[in-house]
Amino acid sequence: MIAELIAGLARFVAGASVFWVDHPPDERQRVYFANHTSHLDFVVLWSALPPAVRRWTRPVAARDYWERGAVRRFLAKSVFRAVLVDRLNAPGASVSADAERVAAARRTIEILVSEMGDRHSLIVFPEGTRGTGEEVGPFKSGLYHLCRARRDLEAMPVYLDNMNRILPKGESLPVPMLSRVLFGRPLRILEAESKEQFLQRARAAVCELGGSEDRKVPGPDSP
Amino acid sequence: MSAFGDRDLVRLIGGVAALLVVATLVGAVLRRRAGSPAARDTVENLNARIRAWWIMVAVFTAAIWTGVWGATLLFALMSFLALREFVTLAPTRREDHRTLFWSFFLITPLQYGLIAARWYGLFAIMIPVYAFVFVAVSNVLSGRTERFLERTATIHWGLMVCVYCVSYAPALLLLEIRGYGKSNTKLLIFLVLVVELSDVLQYIFGKLFGRRPIAPAVSPNKTWEGFAGGILSATAVGTGLWWATPFSPGQAAGMSLAITLAGFAGGLILSAIKRDRGVKDYGTLLPGHGGMLDRIDSLCFAAPIFFHLTRFFFG
Numbered sequence: 220m221i222a223e224l225i226a227g228l229a230r231f232v233a234g235a236s237v238f239w240v241d242h243p244p245d246e247r248q249r250v251y252f253a254n255h256t257s258h259l260d261f262v263v264l265w266s267a268l269p270p271a272v273r274r275w276t277r278p279v280a281a282r283d284y285w286e287r288g289a290v291r292r293f294l295a296k297s298v299f300r301a302v303l304v305d306r307l308n309a310p311g312a313s314v315s316a317d318a319e320r321v322a323a324a325r326r327t328i329e330i331l332v333s334e335m336g337d338r339h340s341l342i343v344f345p346e347g348t349r350g351t352g353e354e355v356g357p358f359k360s361g362l363y364h365l366c367r368a369r370r371d372l373e374a375m376p377v378y379l380d381n382m383n384r385i386l387p388k389g390e391s392l393p394v395p396m397l398s399r400v401l402f403g404r405p406l407r408i409l410e411a412e413s414k415e416q417f418l419q420r421a422r423a424a425v426c427e428l429g430g431s432e433d434r435k436v437p438g439p440d441s442p
Numbered sequence: 443m444s445a446f447g448d449r450d451l452v453r454l455i456g457g458v459a460a461l462l463v464v465a466t467l468v469g470a471v472l473r474r475r476a477g478s479p480a481a482r483d484t485v486e487n488l489n490a491r492i493r494a495w496w497i498m499v500a501v502f503t504a505a506i507w508t509g510v511w512g513a514t515l516l517f518a519l520m521s522f523l524a525l526r527e528f529v530t531l532a533p534t535r536r537e538d539h540r541t542l543f544w545s546f547f548l549i550t551p552l553q554y555g556l557i558a559a560r561w562y563g564l565f566a567i568m569i570p571v572y573a574f575v576f577v578a579v580s581n582v583l584s585g586r587t588e589r590f591l592e593r594t595a596t597i598h599w600g601l602m603v604c605v606y607c608v609s610y611a612p613a614l615l616l617l618e619i620r621g622y623g624k625s626n627t628k629l630l631i632f633l634v635l636v637v638e639l640s641d642v643l644q645y646i647f648g649k650l651f652g653r654r655p656i657a658p659a660v661s662p663n664k665t666w667e668g669f670a671g672g673i674l675s676a677t678a679v680g681t682g683l684w685w686a687t688p689f690s691p692g693q694a695a696g697m698s699l700a701i702t703l704a705g706f707a708g709g710l711i712l713s714a715i716k717r718d719r720g721v722k723d724y725g726t727l728l729p730g731h732g733g734m735l736d737r738i739d740s741l742c743f744a745a746p747i748f749f750h751l752t753r754f755f756f757g
Contacts, residue, residue, distance in 0.1 A: 234526060234530075236726055351536075381530065384530075384534070384536075384539075387536055387539060390539050390540075392540075392543045393543075394529070394539060394542040394543050394546060395522075395526050395546060396526055396529055396530040397526060397527065397530040397725060
């Protein structure tokens with residue numbers, strides 16, 4: 220109930236038109252990865268999914284942000300059922316040595332894989348932090364390690380357009396402009412593909428959606 | 443306080459419904475006849491437009507049924523949607539964020555609140571005076587001077603076109619007209635009907651006879667043939683509706699001509715903005731029509747002119 224309400228509100232504020240560029244939405248388990256410019260990104264992406272898909276899709280979010288305050292904790296836990304992870308560069312993070320960082324990153328991937336089970340999809344923002352919207356930043360390696368741990372799943376690129384103007388970094392009140400959510404062609408790690416190659420290809424897939432004129436397949440939620 | 447005890451009003455709405463029935467039938471016949479893929483596309487778009495018209499007429503009728511409040515709320519929502527399309531397309535910048543927030547959530551509701559409160563004196567000057575100053579001050583307080591004039595003027599324009607001008611349509615309900623009693627709902631229908639009919643008739647005449655474009659760089663679909671046919675026939679219909687207005691037939695003709703010419707100008711002006719930004723439509727809200735602003739572009743410019751002409755000569 221609350222989830223439906225929030226999804227509806229997010230769709231209204233962000234005036235999102237939804238496009239499935241490659242194929243129509245389905246309930247297959249997968250990893251959705253998108254560009255990140257606004258606190259609204261996850262909610263808008265999530266609300267753009269059909270309800271049946273949304274029910275099984277969980278965001279990966281930073282623990283230090285979502286555990287601050289009762290409202291956020293409630294939303295993260297009960298409404299979005301977020302998978303909360305520790306950010307290595309979070310304020311007050313104690314991890315410093317390289318070996319420790321690697322171990323912490325490995326633990327995070329293990330948590331993600333176990334929280335996914337054989338049913339849940341994940342939403343991740345591989346840039347790791349919000350950008351200004353002028354260009355998509357370099358991808359962190361978590362997406363690669365996750366996809367390698369679950370080679371059976373495909374990763375679907377998503378481009379969120381105009382979110383940086385609706386609720387930019389540093390603002391707390393949204394301006395209700397129109398936005399677009401574009402779901403692209405899924406990809407997998409190729410044989411003999413290096414980490415850098417895969418991350419570059421994944422980032423290029425998101426960027427290409429942003430510049431793409433191919434908006435011919437409207438999703439069920441677009442007007 | 444339903445205005446629907448008024449028989450003329452029922453006749454107006456009934457006439458519109460009859461027109462839509464005819465349009466729907468014509469659309470169905472055309473669909474059968476369409477041969478080439480291009481013709482089929484045109485007819486499909488036409489039918490989408492007609493379906494959207496049914497919904498728009500139903501919503502409009504339901505809103506004015508409830509009187510000033512319903513009409514005010516409907517046009518407030520239309521302004522909100524139009525403004526969001528406008529600023530999405532306009533080159534606003536990061537520094538404008540707070541000014542834009544207040545434009546949506548303070549200035550727009552305030553403008554319509556003044557209609558609901560029947561405060562004409564402030565309604566007429568709130569945006570041109572107070573919002574004008576507020577927007578400039580708010581933008582200058584952002585502390586950034588790059589493209590200051592352009593940024594500020596863009597927001598001024600958005601508020602004037604999408605909020606101030608549109609709000610003159612429900613403000614017709616506030617006018618006190620000599621010898622017209624409390625029938626202003628009909629005046630609002632008269633305006634909307636003549637404006638929208640003029641758009642539709644220009645489209646039809648343009649499709650049937652259009653050859654010489656008026657301003658090909660701005661809008662390739664606007665032709666002299668469509669312009670003349672649409673303006674003249676819509677004016678004729680407006681003249682024929684004189685019985686629902688406080689005007690004589692001659693006066694109704696003059697008003698209709700003013701409305702349709704202002705509407706034509708509005709369509710052309712908002713097209714120029716679209717062309718400059720390289721898009722065809724402001725949005726996708728209304729299937730076949732485009733966005734809200736694509737539908738009400740002519741109303742934006744016709745409403746304030748019709749209001750003030752009526753107020754000046756008949757108030």
